[in-house]
Amino acid sequence: MMAKSKFVSINGDSRQFAIDDNIKRYPLIDAGFKQTKNGNFSYDRPLYNDSPYNATMRLKITISKDMTQLTMVITDKNGLQKVNLFKNEQLSAAKELLEFILKDLVEAHIITEDK
Secondary structure: OOOOOOOEOOOOOOOOEEEOOOOOHHHHHHOOOEEOOOOOEEEEEEEOOOOHHHOOEEEEEEEOOOOOOEEEEEEEOOOOOEOOHHHOHHHHHHHHHHHHHHHHHHHOOOEEEOO
C-alpha cells in the first residue's frame, strides 16, 4: 500500500493538492506526463495566451516513481525562476489555462484537491 502523499501548493495559490489515492501509470501518460530516466513522472506545459512559442510561464509537475511525492511549480519560460501567477491580474488568461489543466488532472484521478 502506498503512503499518502503530503499536500503541496503552487506558488501563490491558496489551494493544496496531493497525489490521488487511485493514481495509475497509464492515465499519467495519457495526461501528458513523461517518464524520466530515473523513473519519475514529469509534466511540463507552457501557460500561454495565443501561441505556445510566446509563453512566458511554464507549469511543472513531478510525481515520484513510487507515486508518493508531488511537486508543482510555475516558472518563467526558461524554468529558472518561480512565478506567482496569482498576484498579477494581467495573467488572468494563464490562470484560466492553469485552472483547466488542474481540473483535468483531478478528474483523471492524478491529483486531488484538499477541500
